[in-house]
Structures are given as structure tokens and as C-alpha cells.
Amino acid sequence: MRSAPSRLAALLRQGHFVVTAELSAIDSPDPAVTLNRAAALRGHADAVNCTDNTGAHVHLSPLAAAHLVSEAGVEPIMQLTTRDRNRLGLQADLLGAAALGVRNVLIMSGDDVSAGDHPEARSSYDIDSMQLVRIARTMRDQGTYLSGRRMESAPSFFIGAVENPFAPPYDFRPARLAKKVEAGAEFIQTQLVFDVPRLDAFMRRAGDLGLLERVAIIPSVAVPRSARGARFMKEKVPGVQIPDAVLRRLEAVPVARQAAEGIRIAVEIVNQLRDIAGVRGVHVIAIRWDEGVLTVIEEAGLLPRPLAGAGAAVAALP
Amino acid sequence: MNEPVSLLGRAVIAIERPLKEAVWDCRMCGQCILHSTGLSCPMRCPKNLRNGPCGGVRADGACEVFPDRPCVWVEAWEGSRRLPLWRDHADHLNPPVDWRLQGSSSWINLATGRDRRRPRGWVSEAADAQRA
Numbered sequence: 318m319r320s321a322p323s324r325l326a327a328l329l330r331q332g333h334f335v336v337t338a339e340l341s342a343i344d345s346p347d348p349a350v351t352l353n354r355a356a357a358l359r360g361h362a363d364a365v366n367c368t369d370n371t372g373a374h375v376h377l378s379p380l381a382a383a384h385l386v387s388e389a390g391v392e393p394i395m396q397l398t399t400r401d402r403n404r405l406g407l408q409a410d411l412l413g414a415a416a417l418g419v420r421n422v423l424i425m426s427g428d429d430v431s432a433g434d435h436p437e438a439r440s441s442y443d444i445d446s447m448q449l450v451r452i453a454r455t456m457r458d459q460g461t462y463l464s465g466r467r468m469e470s471a472p473s474f475f476i477g478a479v480e481n482p483f484a485p486p487y488d489f490r491p492a493r494l495a496k497k498v499e500a501g502a503e504f505i506q507t508q509l510v511f512d513v514p515r516l517d518a519f520m521r522r523a524g525d526l527g528l529l530e531r532v533a534i535i536p537s538v539a540v541p542r543s544a545r546g547a548r549f550m551k552e553k554v555p556g557v558q559i560p561d562a563v564l565r566r567l568e569a570v571p572v573a574r575q576a577a578e579g580i581r582i583a584v585e586i587v588n589q590l591r592d593i594a595g596v597r598g599v600h601v602i603a604i605r606w607d608e609g610v611l612t613v614i615e616e617a618g619l620l621p622r623p624l625a626g627a628g629a630a631v632a633a634l635p
Numbered sequence: 636m637n638e639p640v641s642l643l644g645r646a647v648i649a650i651e652r653p654l655k656e657a658v659w660d661c662r663m664c665g666q667c668i669l670h671s672t673g674l675s676c677p678m679r680c681p682k683n684l685r686n687g688p689c690g691g692v693r694a695d696g697a698c699e700v701f702p703d704r705p706c707v708w709v710e711a712w713e714g715s716r717r718l719p720l721w722r723d724h725a726d727h728l729n730p731p732v733d734w735r736l737q738g739s740s741s742w743i744n745l746a747t748g749r750d751r752r753r754p755r756g757w758v759s760e761a762a763d764a765q766r767a
């Protein structure tokens with residue numbers, strides 16, 4: 318990992334088991350709304366993802382959200398999909414993010430518009446996520462755009478990408494991870510983990526390919542709030558696999574106690590993940606339920622987080 | 636804008652298009668990478684992915700966008716395992732599409748080298764160069 322003044326990168330380099338969370342999607346023009354939601358996660362998460370029209374539904378732009386999140390004293394991870402912008406728009410937003418002090422970017426294709434609230438839209442898909450990872454890397458390392466034209470100075474990013482070990486073709490997933498690392502990815506956030514053995518198999522294969530020293534893998538853990546919510550996720554959110562055993566476990570308890578059961582499930586998964594070699598942190602998310610996220614982070618014993626001040630000191634490390 | 640097509644180009648397209656459409660459901664992107672996709676045309680992917688599947692592939696191997704179709708990249712991976720010569724080409728980082736070539740002949744573009752022209756800032760081995 319090349320030095321980037323990202324605190325997340327510094328924590329990983331120091332060997333901390335990191336915790337990231339997600340800002341729930343914002344539909345308000347009032348900055349106070351974003352500031353408050355970000356502040357709620359402060360002290361529990363080392364960095365917070367700002368999603369990019371998540372689920373192909375329109376929300377506050379990740380660039381604006383990331384800026385406000387850092388105003389709230391929380392380090393943002395700006396997500397960027399290749400669905401909504403062409404290569405010009407993507408590079409402009411990467412540079413814009415850097416100018417606003419955003420140090421972490423997470424690049425992905427994004428859910429198709431058919432999953433969202435504007436299914437009639439035309440998607441961009443001018444370039445793919447693998448190519449954008451390489452472009453971001455080149456912007457940072459060479460200080461040039463894809464065209465070859467130079468920027469006045471190179472932006473500094475910690476470059477992330479996503480992977481879904483739970484989607485076919487399963488054997489291709491580790492190879493695709495290798496390709497993303499080759500393209501320039503430095504950290505990976507995975508799709509939601511419910512099937513720990515499959516994640517374990519994926520990690521072993523990534524280890525065989527020598528990838529675990531080159532990329533920090535941060536699996537995602539969802540906190541289901543109810544059996545209905547979990548079923549919705551399984552059926553409606555592209556790429557999410559939830560084993561029937563998990564659904565049955567939620568359904569076995571009365572509705573009023575399902576949230577508590579969801580927290581128990583998430584805590585168990587976090588604890589199992591910690592034992593897997595190469596897992597460098599967890600990304601804890603829930604659908605519009607910050608309290609659930611905070612509780613899981615607490616009950617999994619992930620507090621206290623390393624002090625924010627530590628970041629400034631370590632950022633100067635080579 | 637698409638680049639103008641010469642008379643020769645048109646003649647070749649008259650052969651290439653029906654043939655490749657019939658065999659691979661070719662979309663005439665003009666920069667063929669079938670060798671790195673197990674002979675499964677990546678331009679059939681609704682996200683135009685040229686470097687592997689997205690995270691939305693369904694458990695049964697169907698496309699996220701069209702549940703009644705197999706994912707182009709599931710087919711690509713299986714296809715690439717069967718290729719004796721181009722197996723490793725699945726690992727190639729394919730550059731961004733040059734949309735000006737849409738509708739032109741990939742055979743001619745291969746012969747002239749037009750399909751290997753990249754934007755100046757596209758670094759094929761960026762990470763490796765940096766590590767060195």
C-alpha cells in the first residue's frame with residue numbers, strides 16, 4: 318500500500334481490525350440531516366460509506382454526502398458506480414472528492430436501474446468497475462487522466478472495490494479479485510456475509526493466490542431487523558444470499574424479539590469472521606437502523622475504536 | 636460519433652455481422668475480445684462488463700437484469716476453462732471500450748491495429764510499474 322493520507326489506510330497498515338459502517342441514504346437538502354446521521358456513527362466506525370444512488374434509487378450525491386460526513390468529524394468512503402456517469406463524470410467526481418479531502422473511494426458497477434425507482438432510465442456503463450479502479454489508480458500514481466492529460470497535482474486516494482464471493486461463477490471470484498488487485502484496488506468490501514463457510518473458502522483461495530498481503534479484505538455484515546426484512550433482502554436486493562437456516566432462525570422467534578435475534582446473528586457472524594485469516598475488519602450495515610449497527614459493534618467487543626487523533630500521527634508514516 | 640466505414644469495411648461487415656451474430660450473438664463493438672471471455676460475447680452483458688461478472692449474478696447463474704437469461708460471464712468463465720489456448724486470457728485487464736468503433740468490423744480493426752489503440756493515459760501495467 319502506497320502512503321495515502323487516509324486514516325482507514327493507516328489503521329489497516331498498523332494492523333488494527335477496522336470497523337466501517339454506512340450512512341443511511343439521505344433524501345434531505347438540509348445538511349443538518351446528514352451531519353446528524355454521520356455524528357451518530359462517530360466513535361463506533363473508523364470510516365463511513367456514502368452510497369451512490371444505492372439500489373438504483375436516487376439519493377443525495379455521494380460527493381456531497383462525503384463532504385458533510387467529514388465535516389461531522391467522521392472519515393468518509395465515497396462510493397462511485399459506473400452506472401450513472403461516463404468516464405468524464407467519474408474522473409471529475411474523483412478529482413472533486415480529492416479536492417474536498419475525501420481520501421477513500423469505493424468503486425463498483427452498481428445495481429442495475431431495473432432494481433430501482435427509475436427503471437426506465439438509460440444507464441451509462443461507459444466503462445466497467447475494473448477499468449475505473451485502474452483509472453483512479455493512474456490518476457493517483459501518475460497524476461494523469463485517462464486521456465493522458467496531466468492534472469496540476471495528483472490526487473491522493475485509498476482505492477477500494479467490491480467483491481461478491483456468494484455469486485456464481487464461484488471459482489471465478491478469487492481470480493476476479495486478483496484482477497481487481499492487479500488493476501489497483503487496495504481494499505475490498507464484500508457483499509453481505511451470511512454464509513461464513515463460503516467466505517472462508519473464498520479467503521483461502523485468495524490466500525493461495527497471494528492476495529491477502531496485497532489487499533485488505535473487509536467483509537460486510539448485515540443486521541437483520543426482522544424476518545420480513547431479511548426475506549425482502551434475499552428476494553429484492555441483487556446479489557444477497559441468505560441461507561434458509563438464518564431465515565428460519567429469525568422466523569422462530571416472535572416478531573417483537575426478532576430485532577434482538579438479528580443483533581445476535583450479526584454479532585456471531587462478526588466473531589466468526591475475526592477468526593478467518595486475512596479478514597482485516599468488518600463493514601456493519603442495516604437498513605435504516607443505525608441503533609442496530611451501533612449495538613452490534615458494541616456487543617461484538619469492537620469498542621473502543623482507535624482514537625481519531627492517532628490518524629494524524631500515522632498519516633505521516635511512509 | 637462512430638467512425639466512417641469504408642467500402643471495403645462495408646463488404647467485410649456484410650460477411651462478419653451475420654456470421655458472428657449467428658454464432659456469438661455479436662453486437663459489433665468492433666474490438667473483439669472473445670478470446671478473453673471464453674467465446675462468450677461480453678457486449679451482451681447489460682452492464683457492458685468486459686472484465687468479469689458483477690456482484691448481482693443470481694444463485695442459479697442467471698443475469699441480475701434478465702432473470703431468464705444465463706449470465707454472460709458465467710458462460711464466459713466456463714467457456715474459458717475449456718479453451719486450450721486462451722485460458723489465461725480471462726485474467727487480462729481489458730481496456731475501456733472505444734465507442735467510436737461500434738458497428739465497424741472487428742476483423743479489419745484487428746488487421747489494422749485500430750482495436751489496440753488506447754487512450755494515452757491507459758496504463759496497462761500501472762500497478763506493476765509502481766511497485767517496481
Ligand code: SF4
Nearest residue numbers: 661662663664667676
Ligand atoms: S466484436 Fe465485440 S460485440 Fe462482437 S463478439 Fe466480439 S466482443 Fe462481442
